[in-house]
Amino acid sequence: MILELTPEQRAFQQAAERFAREVVAQRAAGIDHSGEFPSDVMYAAAQAGLCGITVPAQWGGLGRDYVSYALAIEAIARASATVAVSLSVTNSLVGDLVAHFGTETQRDRWLRRLASGEILGAFALSEPDAGTDAANQKTTAVPVAGGYRLAGRKVWVANAEEAALAIVFACTTPGVRGHGITAFLVPMDARGIVRTARADSLGVRGLGCMDLDLDLVVGGDQVLGEIDHGFRLAMWALQAGRVAIAAQALGIGDAAVAEAIAHARRREQFGRPIAGFQAIQWMLADMATELDAARLLTMRAADARDRQENSTVEAAMAKLAASEAAHRAADKAMQILASEGYRRGSTVERLFRDARATEIYQGTSEAQRMIISAAVLADA
Numbered sequence: 001m002i003l004e005l006t007p008e009q010r011a012f013q014q015a016a017e018r019f020a021r022e023v024v025a026q027r028a029a030g031i032d033h034s035g036e037f038p039s040d041v042m043y044a045a046a047q048a049g050l051c052g053i054t055v056p057a058q059w060g061g062l063g064r065d066y067v068s069y070a071l072a073i074e075a076i077a078r079a080s081a082t083v084a085v086s087l088s089v090t091n092s093l094v095g096d097l098v099a100h101f102g103t104e105t106q107r108d109r110w111l112r113r114l115a116s117g118e119i120l121g122a123f124a125l126s127e128p129d130a131g132t133d134a135a136n137q138k139t140t141a142v143p144v145a146g147g148y149r150l151a152g153r154k155v156w157v158a159n160a161e162e163a164a165l166a167i168v169f170a171c172t173t174p175g176v177r178g179h180g181i182t183a184f185l186v187p188m189d190a191r192g193i194v195r196t197a198r199a200d201s202l203g204v205r206g207l208g209c210m211d212l213d214l215d216l217v218v219g220g221d222q223v224l225g226e227i228d229h230g231f232r233l234a235m236w237a238l239q240a241g242r243v244a245i246a247a248q249a250l251g252i253g254d255a256a257v258a259e260a261i262a263h264a265r266r267r268e269q270f271g272r273p274i275a276g277f278q279a280i281q282w283m284l285a286d287m288a289t290e291l292d293a294a295r296l297l298t299m300r301a302a303d304a305r306d307r308q309e310n311s312t313v314e315a316a317m318a319k320l321a322a323s324e325a326a327h328r329a330a331d332k333a334m335q336i337l338a339s340e341g342y343r344r345g346s347t348v349e350r351l352f353r354d355a356r357a358t359e360i361y362q363g364t365s366e367a368q369r370m371i372i373s374a375a376v377l378a379d380a
């Protein structure tokens with residue numbers, strides 16, 4: 001497990017922190033307020049190379065390790081959770097999959113553009129009846145002349161508002177759940193893919209989440225990986241995705257701690273700063289300790305991914321610990337700021353709403369506990 005960063009990792013972290021401070025932080029409140037997709041910030045992130053962090057340099061990416069990736073997502077989430085998760089979708093759930101499972105032709109067509117940020121990617125797995133039970137895919141891909149007819153509905157597809165490419169999962173062999181699902185590369189401007197409802201979400205506003213109605217024919221050359229192996233691809237991508245969400249949660253939690261400390265030093269009651277009260281000190285101590293513990297799990301999971309080991313359990317532990325620590329940190333920050341935090345438009349109010357999403361997307365906390373408990377019981 002890594003505890004000490006290499007000089008390269010440290011330098012990359014510092015560059016991401018600078019980008020977050022100088023570019024992202026200025027827009028965070030505005031993105032939250034308007035709920036509009038932050039195309040300008042994503043463009044700047046693309047210029048900084050942040051859309052293809054782990055994609056090999058030969059395909060236009062930065063070719064960094066997952067530890068660096070997690071450090072960058074954490075730094076950006078400290079400024080804006082929305083920008084961090086949008087980047088994590090295009091990096092881990094799309095770029096990574098095309099880099100590892102795409103054919104040369106598919107990489108030629110999509111990967112360089114994804115890695116450079118010229119286009120964004122979206123990951124369409126969830127459906128009205130396939131949330132935690134993601135293997136329950138009702139979208140079908142039926143063989144027809146020249147390819148497959150894709151038909152169904154996807155929900156909560158982040159980045160869909162702006163993405164040029166979606167990885168769409170569909171059932172190719174009914175009745176065998178996760179063993180009969182295939183991943184397809186679908187251009188978002190294809191006829192027969194219709195963006196319908198736009199989610200008006202509590203937090204991570206501006207993520208461009210759309211529902212998609214699908215009824216189109218795709219070519220056999222749009223299959224990503226092998227037929228019926230799509231669910232394995234989705235789970236593989238979600239290992240890194242969950243590390244990124246853990247990092248995102250750490251960034252949100254850190255921002256909550258910073259807000260709480262600043263307020264506790266500033267606000268006086270009973271003739272002294274509230275930071276002098278032990279009740280406040282202990283809340284700050286718990287926030288810092290829980291986030292640091294989760295940070296160790298997150299670094300361990302990122303490191304495991306770098307070693308090409310199966311990091312499913314490490315990623316689940318990191319996401320579970322970090323998202324719940326961020327939730328508690330945002331909650332305690334709200335308590336420390338009290339009426340100031342509860343005011344609509346306060347930074348803590350935004351962090352409180354943003355933190356909550358990390359316990360839901362890319363697998364709920366219950367889904368992570370299912371993964372972890374299965375491993376624990378198997379080992380016992």
Ligand SMILES: Cc1cc2nc3c(=O)[nH]c(=O)nc-3n(C[C@H](O)[C@H](O)[C@H](O)COP(=O)(O)OP(=O)(O)OC[C@H]3O[C@@H](n4cnc5c(N)ncnc54)[C@H](O)[C@@H]3O)c2cc1C
Binds near residue numbers: 124156158207
């Ligand atoms: C902001 C946002 C962005 C998203 N982006 C994407 C995206 O880009 N692509 C995508 O495909 N999806 C996306 N999602 C969907 C997300 O992955 C799902 O919301 C998530 O997997 C949970 O599914 P669900 O909401 O249908 O909840 P459900 O599965 O209906 O779960 C409801 C509750 O039941 C619990 N539960 C379910 N099954 C069990 C069980 N067996 N044991 C114990 N508890 C259980 C859950 O943990 C939860 O508490 C996004 C969601 C949000 C909110």
